[in-house]
Amino acid sequence: MNKINVVLVDDHKLFRDGLKSLLHNTEDITVVGEFGNANDLIKQVDQLAAQIIITDISMPGMNGIELTQYLAKKHPCIKAIILSMHNNKEFILSAMDAGAKAYLPKDIAGEELNKAIQEVNKGNEYFNQGISNIVMRSLMRGNKDDKNHGELTKRETEVLRLVADGFMNKEVADQLSISIRTVDCHKNNIMSKLGLNTTAELVKYAIKNHIIEVN
Template structure:
């Protein structure tokens, strides 16, 4: 069985060295590269064969969320795990939105990180109990907000936000991994529930109700 090839990106060398030592103690994992910032990785990424990038969020230049977004767009075969001291809703949801496959606190036990690597390598997402609870609370609040927004479903709210931000149906379909026809269906449902007639009215509704910011 071939090893899982991992790249580390963190601006703290001492932490990076400890992480590398931990991963190299596992016979299934190979650390093929390490970088102190995202831009250096991007310059050299074509030199590596890797399945997973483990990155911090706070780094000079490009942060970990921006790096995740770049990798998800340009290298769909590379999966990203964010390992951060920032455990709050905004960072977690932003990471999920740009395609992170796992989000973990830096103070987790080594065996949990190894487990996350295995899960992500198999094409699954991994969020531990702490992060999952934060996500769940956010979804519950979102559901409550949806009720105030004409009983929109979670998916309809996602489509509403993307339409209001100027994305075309094809772009929305690609981003949400659904068909263009499904996007049209969601838009029609949104218009019906909110009693709106045009996309312009939908955008005004989103701005007026602080669903998007100008």
């Protein structure tokens, strides 16, 4: 059985220890690293085989939302789950807009955390009932500060434009100074967000939405 590699980022060691204890009893999840702040993680992220980062929001230096944005841009194959004491809509919507795949309260039960990790690893998002209710109330009030977190990021749009223009993955990687694996991850994320399945469909989408021009 392939285990899901998880990294913990939280400035409270006692909380990290508690998370490790919860996850230690789960057969298909393994903690491959832990850090007290985002900056230390970034220094070593290339050496880790991380699939999921579980992070707090409030930390010294780079906060969890900024870390999520960084991962979405530089390491799109690594998915972010935010565990936070903050349950107001501004934090939740900011996390979603940054690319967080799950947002959960810190007092979550181990069984639900495990479920969230499993869903995120499958490429899905996970928000428990309490968080979902906060988001839905915000949307129903027509919150103008809300952003469509399903939209493509700037980097994803760059990848889409190059792919639609006929560049191969290696050429895209060279132009954007990223790895071929990162290009693949961006393409998978683009297809997932847009509900597309093939490169041909990506090209059609790019033409229809004027991302590329056809003479």
